[in-house]
Amino acid sequence: MQAALLIAALWAAFAATHMVMSAAPVRARLAAALGDTxxxxxxxxxxxxxxxxxxxxxxxxxxxxxDREIExxxxxxxxxxxxxxxDAVPALDSALRRETDKATQRAIIRALAATGEKSVDxxxxxxxxxxxxxxxxxxxxxxxxxxxxxxx
Numbered sequence: 001m002q003a004a005l006l007i008a009a010l011w012a013a014f015a016a017t018h019m020v021m022s023a024a025p026v027r028a029r030l031a032a033a034l035g036d037t038x039x040x041x042x043x044x045x046x047x048x049x050x051x052x053x054x055x056x057x058x059x060x061x062x063x064x065x066x067d068r069e070i071e072x073x074x075x076x077x078x079x080x081x082x083x084x085x086x087d088a089v090p091a092l093d094s095a096l097r098r099e100t101d102k103a104t105q106r107a108i109i110r111a112l113a114a115t116g117e118k119s120v121d122x123x124x125x126x127x128x129x130x131x132x133x134x135x136x137x138x139x140x141x142x143x144x145x146x147x148x149x150x151x152x
Contacts (some may be wrong), residue, residue: 020053023148026066027049027054027058030048030049030052030058031045031049031058031060031061032047032060033045034046034058034060034064035048035060036060036064036118039069039071039072042067042069042072043071043072043075044066046061046064046072046075046076046078046079047075047078049061049079049083050075050078050079050080050081050082050083051082053082053083054083055083055085056077056083056085056087057080057083057085057087057088059138061076061079061080062076062080062088062091063082064076064094065077065080065091065094065095065108066095070101070103070104073095073099073101073107074101074102074103074104074107077095077104077107077108077110077111078107078110078111080092080111081107081110081111081114082114084114084115084116085115085117086115086117086119088111088115089112089115089118089119089122091110092108092111092112092115092119092122093119093122095108096108096109096112096122103143105134106133106134106137109123109126109134109137109138109141110137112141113137113141113144114141119141120142123138123141123142124138124142126138127139129141
């Protein structure tokens with residue numbers, strides 16, 4: 001029941017961030033909810049932050065790239081794709097190196113590609129991947145100047 005109430009509060013907070021993008025207290029609450037024990041709360045918090053597109057990714061959002069739940073890692077990568085924070089490149093690169101789930105790997109590659117020039121070295125090494133889809137994504141990202149990686 002407590003998770004359901006928190007999820008409802010997160011939806012309200014998300015709506016508030018779209019009305020007032022500079023609502024620091026709302027962003028702080030959403031960032032705090034990223035550490036919740038409920039998988040659903042972490043997913044919805046990451047989604048809300050990704051949609052609000054802050055200039056910088058909260059550290060807790062970047063930390064979700066190491067979450068035990070695949071879906072949480074995927075939504076965190078999606079949110080980082082939307083935010084395009086170049087400061088997240090080292091964490092994205094590290095997450096990509098340890099990720100075993102193919103869909104999550106692709107989500108991380110998209111997020112990396114969206115960060116621009118800072119991701120070039122991380123993406124270059126993907127050209128030698130054994131996975132043809134990963135190679136293709138890397139080539140597209142490099143050809144576009146590192147400013148894409150979508151569509152989702």
